[in-house]
Amino acid sequence: MTTMSGIKFSIIELGEVDNDQAWNVTGMALGTKDNPNPPAVWWRVPMIAILVQHPEAGNILYDSGNYLNNNIDRLPQALQEDFPNLMTRKDYLDVQLKEKLNMSLDEIDAIIISHAHFDHLGGVGFFSGKKAGQNVYISRKEFETALLATHQNPSGLGGAYFKGDLEFPDIEFKLVDEDTELFPGIEVIHLVGHTPATLGMVLHCGSGQTYIFPSDAVYTSLNYGPPAIAPGLVADTLGFSNTIRKLNKLEKKYNAKVVFPHDPIQIKQMKTAPYFYE
């Protein structure tokens, strides 16, 4: 695998969401004989995107957060009950890019979407008609899953897939069929479980350090284990187990660090934008 000198990345925080911990990690508040009725755990998790700076391919985003008004009225109320979105206007991708990295939307060259849920794909809406909007990479299988889910009935909502996110004007998707090196030093890998095909990113940075971004295939370090703990929100539990094995192998092979997408503990230990990991 190519180690590309000059590859670096920055973690962009895109607001927070509250929800029952059991969606992310099952069995943490399970009743027992002595304590049969423990309360559910309500916790707050971050949302992030990754900006990769690549010496040849330019500025590449991995995930894009929510689209405007997802925190207000764009998504159905039921979602706000289960997953109240705590974002304010400044937590959206366009403002964060500007404020933290002094970067405009026009300076982004391509976007890799891990999966089509509204809190990862929505930010693509900022790139209608722009350069990066013509280079949106997504797994073919994931894309098909999201389209099938959002075209089944007039609601346009299927789980956490939102039809509007898939149909922004002047966007062109590029479909990824298998694990591949998209750019020198940037691999994408298919991870089953959270959705049928979440694209993880393996980044071989300039320093020689490899970073793995599993996105929601593995929400937090608690899920990763060992022992691995399945999330409550999971399409395929057996797929989740296979994903953990796949990531373990890569982590070992490259002596890599794994950066989790919704981990309230890990995010506190990481440096976020404007800091760049090299």
Next chain:
Amino acid sequence: MKNVKGLEISILHTGWIENDKAINFLLPKTGTKSNPTPLAEWWRVPSIAVLIKHPEAGYIIFDGGSRRGDEVGGGGRSRRDEQIAPLYIEEDQWADKQLEKCGVTVQDLSAVIISHFHWDHIGILECIQGTKAAQNVYVSKKDFGYGLVETHIKKSDVPTTYFYRNFEIPGLTYHYVEEDMEFLPGIEFIMLEGHTPGIIGLVIHAEEQTYILPSDAIYTAKNYGPPAIVPGLIYDSLGFFRSVEKLRKIEKEYHAKIIFPHDPDQLAGLKTAPYFYK
């Protein structure tokens, strides 16, 4: 397949297991914005085995309850295990005692079928040494193999499921079932995925009615739906849904009645041993 004269079944009630409802149903009550920390629900589910009276093969038992010592305070299980799923059982509820209720002894059994090798389904096996049935124990190759591997990596138990010692009961000869097949006239094995890699379910074309025994592939009528509700404790969530579809087809074809293995509501409406359903 035709219904068989003289083919009857009796439901053996082999005690009660208590556990968090979240084990039987995925995320039964999650926190929301307006009610962030609902209390877990603790409930009691029955454990059952089924005695089959076959006109040619005599008596066969399907599943076998728990082993002596696995009840609360019995010392057979770890403290943690007992906390998660305590077993409460009356002296006359052990599977061999339930047989006696029907006027049958373990000597009268011609075969034992174990749907899967979880601790609460194999109890009868320690009662049949030296009998004819000891030479005729039918298990799912996939499930038995999986349980063997997990418990023999370092001779240990998998909490709440497979216990090492249960695979080492002396004097037994196992027959490995790999696929759907006719076991005896009027009795079919059907392989069901989800709860474990492969459960043996039974379709019994009794004298007047076809019965389906899915064992833990489907815990309760509520899991069966529609809509089907995946359990919280699940090996392969997609496999669970495939099993539901498979059962629906068989149910429809034979106007069959499904007897669920851990359904307190259904059991309340059923007659148990010594009553025989035709």
